[in-house]
Structures are given as structure tokens and as C-alpha cells.
Amino acid sequence: MRTIGLVALHVFRDSVRDKVLYSIVAFAVVLMAVSYVIGQLTAGQDLKIIKDLGLAAMSLLGLFIAVFIGIGLIAREIDRRSIYAVLAKPVRRHELLLGKYLGLVGTLFVNLAVMALAYYAVLAYIGATLPETALQAAPAPATDPRLLLAVLMIGLELALVTAVALFWSTFSSSALLSAGLTFGLYIAGQFGADLKNFEQVVTSPAAGLVGRALYYLLPNFAAFDIKAEVVHGLPIQPGYLALTAAYACVYIALLLTASVMIFARRDFK
Amino acid sequence: MYAIRTEGLTKHYAVGFSRSRPYVALDDLTLEVASGEVFGFLGPNGAGKTTTLKLLMQLIFPSSGRAWILEQPAGGVDLRRRIGYLPENPTFYDNVSAEELLGYFAALFGYRGAERARRVAALLDEVGLGAERRMQLRKYSKGMIQRVGLAQALINDPEVVFLDEPMSGLDPIGRRHVRDIILRLRDRGATVFFSSHILGDAETLCSRVGIVAAGKLVASGSLAEMVPFRIRGWDLVLAGMSGDAAASLAARGAAATALGDGRYHVVLPSTASSEEAIALATSIGAELVSMNPVRDTLEDFFLAQVQQGPRRAFD
Numbered sequence: 202m203r204t205i206g207l208v209a210l211h212v213f214r215d216s217v218r219d220k221v222l223y224s225i226v227a228f229a230v231v232l233m234a235v236s237y238v239i240g241q242l243t244a245g246q247d248l249k250i251i252k253d254l255g256l257a258a259m260s261l262l263g264l265f266i267a268v269f270i271g272i273g274l275i276a277r278e279i280d281r282r283s284i285y286a287v288l289a290k291p292v293r294r295h296e297l298l299l300g301k302y303l304g305l306v307g308t309l310f311v312n313l314a315v316m317a318l319a320y321y322a323v324l325a326y327i328g329a330t331l332p333e334t335a336l337q338a339a340p341a342p343a344t345d346p347r348l349l350l351a352v353l354m355i356g357l358e359l360a361l362v363t364a365v366a367l368f369w370s371t372f373s374s375s376a377l378l379s380a381g382l383t384f385g386l387y388i389a390g391q392f393g394a395d396l397k398n399f400e401q402v403v404t405s406p407a408a409g410l411v412g413r414a415l416y417y418l419l420p421n422f423a424a425f426d427i428k429a430e431v432v433h434g435l436p437i438q439p440g441y442l443a444l445t446a447a448y449a450c451v452y453i454a455l456l457l458t459a460s461v462m463i464f465a466r467r468d469f470k
Numbered sequence: 471m472y473a474i475r476t477e478g479l480t481k482h483y484a485v486g487f488s489r490s491r492p493y494v495a496l497d498d499l500t501l502e503v504a505s506g507e508v509f510g511f512l513g514p515n516g517a518g519k520t521t522t523l524k525l526l527m528q529l530i531f532p533s534s535g536r537a538w539i540l541e542q543p544a545g546g547v548d549l550r551r552r553i554g555y556l557p558e559n560p561t562f563y564d565n566v567s568a569e570e571l572l573g574y575f576a577a578l579f580g581y582r583g584a585e586r587a588r589r590v591a592a593l594l595d596e597v598g599l600g601a602e603r604r605m606q607l608r609k610y611s612k613g614m615i616q617r618v619g620l621a622q623a624l625i626n627d628p629e630v631v632f633l634d635e636p637m638s639g640l641d642p643i644g645r646r647h648v649r650d651i652i653l654r655l656r657d658r659g660a661t662v663f664f665s666s667h668i669l670g671d672a673e674t675l676c677s678r679v680g681i682v683a684a685g686k687l688v689a690s691g692s693l694a695e696m697v698p699f700r701i702r703g704w705d706l707v708l709a710g711m712s713g714d715a716a717a718s719l720a721a722r723g724a725a726a727t728a729l730g731d732g733r734y735h736v737v738l739p740s741t742a743s744s745e746e747a748i749a750l751a752t753s754i755g756a757e758l759v760s761m762n763p764v765r766d767t768l769e770d771f772f773l774a775q776v777q778q779g780p781r782r783a784f785d
Contacts, residue, residue: 207574207578215563285529285560289550290550291579292550468530468531
């Protein structure tokens with residue numbers, strides 16, 4: 202456990218200093234500020250638009266961090282051969298892999314926290330400047346604590362994306378290919394509901410079966426999206442969040458197990 | 471006790487896409503390195519040196535054969551506590567400093583607190599990076615990274631050190647530095663296994679060498695056994711010599727090549743003694759600038775072995 206912690210700490214230290222990361226977080230903060238301007242253009246809808254845009258920015262930019270730095274964890278390390286020196290130390294391969302995963306998830310959560318702080322600051326400012334009538338007409342308060350649930354779901358989604366990125370990089374020899382595969386799976390995973398109902402829109406039973414199989418096999422990223430419910434003040438079914446969190450944990454555990462098994466026998470040519 | 475032992479170590483890779491065939495990167499390597507030796511593992515580029523080191527570090531797995539380090543099967547975590555490894559052309563993490571990198575590696579070996587800080591500082595001083603210890607590695611030159619690589623290989627005070635092309639990317643001062651470190655390791659009883667294609671390094675450092683070509687070990691043994699170091703002739707540089715004198719030298723069996731400004735490079739056969747060589751220079755009225763014996767070198771032996779050696783095999 203100590204070794205995993207040491208690796209995670211090192212990954213955290215290395216990746217929080219990554220210039221790419223700074224630019225992504227800065228971009229997210231700018232985007233949130235810009236959402237304020239956009240909100241001004243749409244009378245009466247400003248708060249909802251700002252909330253929507255802010256969450257979308259966190260989700261999208263978090264995805265970029267998860268993929269690009271996540272791929273860098275293993276694929277780039279193999280590409281650049283920096284993994285050789287580490288694996289010659291008293292570190293088991295699975296300890297390295299799990300440490301790297303935890304380190305990146307830690308980096309992601311810290312970044313999400315920074316973005317969430319900026320987000321709440323923008324919302325608090327708008328809440329203070331909007332007329333009382335507009336605030337009362339809004340479906341939820343400006344600094345609605347339920348927004349944190351949406352942020353938490355984004356965090357879980359990104360933890361799953363990172364596990365996918367790690368999985369591809371354990372056997373792909375190219376960082377670019379791993380990034381492409383992760384993005385591909387992320388996009389496919391957004392169409393979970395469509396895949397589930399695929400058999401109702403196609404005539405071929407085989408195609409329907411393939412659609413259903415893919416629905417169960419691919420990570421269902423759409424399940425983590427509760428932005429609309431939170432922004433519009435709609436109720437979320439009891440137990441939904443816990444079930445989605447459990448789904449993420451099981452899927453991540455399966456991906457990490459598969460990654461560990463592949464990584465354990467990999468030749469670093 | 472053997473520090474390193476391999477038995478029929480072989481590594482095949484599949485090459486080609488549609489009709490892949492095995493490429494023999496290392497073929498049946500059986501080798502023994504005694505404890506406390508400095509062993510040079512020599513061969514041209516692509517001969518299988520790095521493959522051997524990666525197999526010993528278990529970065530790749532053998533197709534067949536076995537390897538032991540300090541009498542334990544290669545690759546175990548406990549064994550790795552006792553060995554050090556410098557990969558070929560190492561790279562590390564861009565955003566950390568040398569001090570942080572070595573601190574991280576030292577922590578992986580279980581060093582903590584003040585002992586860890588002391589060890590890191592001492593090693594960075596030893597490789598000449600004391601002043602740059604807090605600089606991020608992205609700003610380091612290739613030679614500085616090589617020094618960091620050497621420091622990280624020694625962080626645990628290893629009993630056996632594996633160095634893959636340790637002189638690569640270093641300037642003459644850096645090379646001297648590495649040579650001194652290897653000699654210090656030898657003096658404190660560590661075993662050093664280093665790969666190189668630079669034979670001068672091996673000649674000055676090694677007690678024994680192995681020569682590998684096209685994936686096969688073509689020779690191994692002590693330098694004295696391999697290379698008799700007998701004198702094959704004399705290399706003279708003479709100054710103030712006339713063209714007639716040069717012609718008279720040729721008549722006496724010595725080959726003279728003009729270097730300009732009345733200086734000549736003269737090669738005498740081994741039949742001449744050193745006294746005769748000096749007398750020859752005096753007899754033609756030339757000034758003797760330098761005189762060196764021409765000996766058998768490891769390079770001659772190496773070239774002969776590699777040229778006679780096997781071609782790369784495809785099964």
C-alpha cells in the first residue's frame with residue numbers, strides 16, 4: 202500500500218505541474234466567466250444558462266485532462282522509456298499501475314474542486330446582482346448545493362474515463378492511439394440509451410442483439426449526466442446516485458483488474 | 471558466488487504484420503559474472519546488449535532460458551532492492567527536479583526523512599549536479615539527464631549495478647566522471663555489468679568482457695586472455711625531415727607519410743627495437759616528436775569477432 206501511495210503522490214506532483222493542465226483549468230474558468238456574458242444576452246434565462254455552461258465546461262475540460270494526462274501516465278511513459286527505471290525499483294507492476302491511477306484521479310478531483318470554486322464564485326456574484334424577481338422565478342437558487350451532486354457525478358465519470366484510458370495504454374504502443382480509443386469509447390458510451398433500444402428500430406434481430414450486447418459491454422457515460430435535473434430543479438430518483446456510483450466503482454474495478462493482468466506480462470520493447 | 475548467471479537466455483520477437491515471423495533478438499546466452507567484477511558487455515548496435523539487460527531487469531520476458539542475479543531468479547521485488555539499473559538514453563519526468571526524482575526513488579527503497587535527504591544530496595554531488603538539484607528535469611541537457619540516470623541507479627547502494635551505455639551523451643569530463651564512479655563501485659566490492667560499443671571504456675575498466683554479435687555471444691573472457699597486447703610495430707612522428715630522408719626510410723622498410731611542415735608519420739615493423747627506432751631518427755637527422763608502440767587492441771579483436779560472427783537468424 203505504501204508503494205502505491207508513493208507512486209500516486211509522485212504522479213500528483215508531476216501532473217499538477219503540467220502546463221497543459223494549467224491551460225485547461227484557466228480555460229474552464231474563462232469559459233465560466235464568459236457564460237456570465239452570454240447569460241446577459243438571454244433575458245430571464247441567465248442563471249440556468251450559466252449553470253448549464255459551467256457544468257458542461259467542467260465536464261468537457263475534465264475529459265481532456267483525464268484523456269491527455271491519463272494516456273501520458275502509461276502510454277507516454279512507455280513511449281519515452283521512463284518506465285524502465287521505475288520498474289527496476291522494488292515496485293510490482295500492479296502497484297505502479299494502481300498508484301498511477303489514484304494519482305491521476307487525485308489530480309482530477311483537485312482540478313474539479315478548483316473549477317467548482319470558480320463556478321460557485323460566478324454564481325454567487327450573479328445571485329447578488331440579479332433582481333429579486335428573477336431569482337424567485339428561477340427553478341433553483343443561484344448557489345444551489347445540488348450542483349455539487351452534478352460535479353460529483355462528473356468526477357465519477359472522469360474516474361471511469363481515466364480507467365478506460367489506462368486500460369488502452371496497457372497494451373497499445375502509441376499514446377495517440379490510446380487517446381483516440383478512449384475518446385471513441387467515451388462518445389460511444391454517450392449513446393447508452395440508444396443502444397438499449399436499438400432492437401426496436403432495426404429489423405434484423407442479430408443487429409438488435411449486437412446493440413444490446415454493446416449496451417451492456419460499453420461504459421454508460423450518459424448515466425452520469427444529471428446536469429439538466431439539477432439546473433432545472435427537477436427531482437432525482439432516490440437511490441439513483443448511489444446506484445450510478447456503484448456502477449462506476451464496479452466498472453472501474455473490472456477495467457483496473459484487466460489492466461493489471463495485461464500489464465503484468467507486457468514486454469517493454 | 472556468481473553475481474549474474476544466465477542459462478540459454480533467448481528472446482524472439484514477432485516481426486511483420488500479416489505473416490509474422492520470429493526475430494531472434496538474443497540467442498541462447500549463457501554467461502557468468504563473478505561477484506566484484508567489472509564486466510563489459512560489448513557489441514555493435516543492435517547486437518542484443520539492451521535486450522539482455524532488459525531480460526535481466528524483467529522489463530521483457532525470455533522466450534526460453536533463465537537468469538539469476540545474486541543467486542536469485544531475475545525479476546523478484548526483493549532482489550531489486552539489491553541492484554541498480556541505468557537504462558540506455560534514460561528519460562524521466564519533465565515536471566520534477568532531480569532532487570524530487572531521487573527522493574521518490576529513494577522512498578521506493580524505503581529510505582525516509584533525513585536519511586533520504588542525505589542520500590539524495592550525496593549522490594547528486596557525486597554525479598556533479600549539486601547546484602542544479604532543484605531545477606525541473608525539462609531544463610536539463612542530455613548529459614545532465616544521463617548523470618541523473620546514473621545517480622538513480624546508485625540510490626540504494628546496490629550490490630550489482632547494470633549500466634546500459636553509461637557513457638552515451640557525455641562530454642569528456644562526464645565520461646571521466648562515470649569511469650571514476652565505476653572504479654569506486656568496484657573498489658567497494660560491487661559488481662558492475664555495463665554494455666557499451668565504445669571499446670576504450672571497456673579496456674580501461676573491465677576485468678572481463680563478453681562480445682555479442684547478431685544476438686549471439688561470440689566471445690567472453692578476461693581481457694588478457696582475449697588480447698595478447700603484443701607489440702606489432704612502432705608509430706613515430708618525426709620533424710625537420712627532408713624528402714630524401716623519407717625516401718631512404720622507405721628503402722629500409724619503414725612507411726613514411728608526410729604530415730606537412732617537414733613532419734612525417736613513420737611506421738616501423740615490430741622487428742625493430744625501441745633503441746633501433748630512436749637510432750633511426752637520429753641517423754637521418756630528424757627530431758623525434760613522439761614514439762608509441764602499436765599493440766593488439768580490444769578493437770582489433772572485437773572487429774575480428776564481429777566480422778567472423780553470426781548473421782542475424784530468422785527461424
